[in-house]
Amino acid sequence: MSEAIRPGFRIVILGGGTAGWMAANLLAARWPQADISVVEATDIGIIGVGEGSTPQLKAFFDGLGVAETDWMPACNATYKNGISFHGWSDRPGHSSYFHPFPAPIDVHTSPAFFFHSHYRRHGYDLNADPDRFFLSAWLARHGKAPIPAENFPFEMAYGYHFDAYRVGAFLRDHARTLGVGHIEARIAAAVLAETGDIAALKADDGREIAGDFFIDSSGFRSALLQETLKVKFRSFADNLFNDAAIVMPTPPDPARTNSHTRATAMKHGWAWDIPLTNRSGNGYVYASRYVTADEAETELRAHLGLLDSDVEARRLTMRVGRVEAPWRRNCLAVGLSQGFIEPLEATALHLVQATVEGFMTAFEKGGATNAEERAFNAEINARFEGVRDYIVCHYRANLRGDTAYWRDNAANDALSDSLRRILACWFSRGDMKREIADQGVAKYYSLTSWLCLLGGYGNYPRADGLAPPPPELRRFEMAKIDDFIRRCAYNFRDHKSVLAAMTAG
Ligand SMILES: Cc1cc2nc3c(=O)[nH]c(=O)nc-3n(C[C@H](O)[C@H](O)[C@H](O)COP(=O)(O)OP(=O)(O)OC[C@H]3O[C@@H](n4cnc5c(N)ncnc54)[C@H](O)[C@@H]3O)c2cc1C
Known part of the structure; x- marks a missing residue:
């Protein structure tokens, strides 16, 4: 006390x-x-x-001594392995990617990811697709809960939907x-x-x-x-354009077992799909200077296959900053x-x-x-800006170009110095590990997150004419990584059955 x-x-x-x-x-x-x-x-x-949450919410409930079995069923909660992004890039082979929460087990696969990502930027034909390197991406793809069998020696990092x-x-x-x-x-x-x-x-x-x-x-x-x-x-309106949202929950699809959030790029923003046990949470976050609320609602309804449905939509405005x-x-x-x-x-x-x-x-x-007040305010403000920069990067680095919204985002130069330097490092084939460490921004988003985003979009300095890697760059075999992840995955059960067991008590 x-x-x-x-x-x-x-x-x-x-x-x-x-x-x-x-x-x-x-x-x-x-x-x-x-x-x-x-x-x-x-x-x-x-x-x-x-x-939707980050893994921090687990620390919150753990700190209060509240077990998942107590709060999750009461809140229709599900597990979240991470977020899959769809349609943020038109580049062939990059229509989607998964953003995992960094977990201790990644120590076995992330060195290969970092290495491949680095040399892929140098124009070598190495696989740097984030979906191939992280166990949580596999778990999400196969509808598994991030709760391993007891003898599995690694803890996973996961968030929740609720x-x-x-x-x-x-x-x-x-x-x-x-x-x-x-x-x-x-x-x-x-x-x-x-x-x-x-x-x-x-x-x-x-x-x-x-x-x-x-x-x-x-x-x-x-x-x-x-x-x-x-x-x-x-x-933050000069670099985050979205200022409104349409929210439209729908009944759950019994065939779906999603253990991750889906973030799908739309014409003027993006739509979330969050699976709860009793419904799906859906919404479209958009920029009102590019589209009216009526048009955005129609686009969301079409996206959800609900054009003729009378499911109610709620309209919100957001103040971003x-x-x-x-x-x-x-x-x-x-x-x-x-x-x-x-x-x-x-x-x-x-x-x-x-x-x-x-x-x-x-x-x-x-x-x-x-003195304490000043130091605290500076720390929280820096955190807000560190998080903001990573979010801004999703828009700045997009590879769509089908609407003015996406083109303006890609051309937007209202960037912080920090983000400017990270992007300069990426596109000049610099050492991203050192850049993130030197800036001290890994406490907001880690190297893994930055490489997943930029590599996930396929937004490389050089997109084609890749050279075969020389022998010294063939350090990691994808087949071994796939095998490692597949064998780890045996320790995880279906998301649905884990949730059902929790509800059954
Ligand atoms: C579209 C959208 C999607 C989001 N998605 C996520 C997400 O996935 N993950 C995430 O972490 N966050 C998300 N957020 C943010 C999240 O919703 C909020 O951070 C969270 O709900 C906390 O809100 P709040 O408690 O600050 O405000 P509110 O929920 O608005 O609560 C305000 C409270 O203040 C009370 N109040 C206000 N004025 C008075 C008054 N005069 N007298 C008495 N009481 C008053 C109200 O009654 C209410 O109880 C999202 C936000 C938006 C807009």
Whole structure:
């Protein structure tokens, strides 16, 4: 128990979406002496999307001591080996690729992948297709769960798919067991102390909810950090064009056993397909300056084979960017109120967790001192930008060109210095391993991720006229890699049967 937090220290969380309840659980588990409450207006409701995660969510539940058998069936959750990308490149042989989560077992195959990827860029005919080098790509292709037999000596890295409403409810109930209070109120304003700190939240029925520290998880509105404390928002619109989404869940297809997310390029954005146990989550993330909502909905319906169906579609707008500082005075913004980097790669909840954990560590070190606040804000901002750059690369490196949307993305030069250098290194056949290490960006996305993306698209400096590799470059045999992965795969069961066994208890 940290002594930096005095008993009864009042933390008020505005917002009962996934971010608010995740924050409540993390804070209550680490600071049990604090007096924590979540305030939410159920009539405003939550955004109710956000159904895919990174492996960080496993660490979140493990840290709370909540077993998969407890939360997954309650949230209609499935396993996620990674993401398969379809149609982001027109280059022959590159219509799709799989992006795995880096796992310990990759140590056996990634040296070959790195080597082939490097010399493929130098124009040698070596196989650098990411789908061939990673066990999780095989598991996804064959509908397996990433849970190995007991005697398998490696842990896999995996994320989840889940129903956002159910996860919210599950986390609310769990937070209550940790002593978190729940107040239903619609907040009309914040009351400021003379110092400029927030003293209380004022509900529209006149109630005042006082606190020592406030978490703003009020969603895109950012009622405390941006509206009250006037912290500025930095838009990413110049390099991430998407600003809207159509959401359209469909009944599950019993024939499908997907243990991964599918991200399919559309005319003006991309569509997600997220398998839950009770339905499929579908949506189209698009840029409203290229297509109207009606046209986007029609395109999504056609993509899903639902042109004549009356399945309801929900339309959302997104504000893509980040606040200048997530922690200002006695307020921390967590979740959409803090920023959002569009849903590709499903990083939002990962950032929620990193933000709350980083904040707690900073606060324990120095309380609300300026130095800790500054260092924390710089670290989170760098994380947002590191993640953003990898997402931007999906668009910048696309090889489609069928619409103005894709052509403009490919031509867009509003890139960070970091991304500019990574792309320059790739196209000049430089040492990507050293570039990623020198920049210190592997903590956001690893070398594997960058090589999967650029190689997965087939966006090589030299696309044809490949030379046969000389003997010294024939260090790795693809047949051996295939065999290794196939033999590892014997240790994994079908996704469906693993989920069914979990539900059966
Ligand atoms: C199209 C789309 C797809 C996404 N996909 C993913 C994904 O795959 N993976 C991922 O990690 N993330 C994804 N996200 C992001 C994810 O949805 C959010 O990060 C997550 O749901 C957390 O939202 P939140 O809790 O910050 O906000 P919200 O869910 O909007 O919650 C806001 C809360 O604040 C309350 N509130 C607001 N104003 C007041 C007030 N005045 N008084 C009282 N209460 C108030 C509301 O009632 C609500 O409880 C996606 C987002 C979008 C838009």
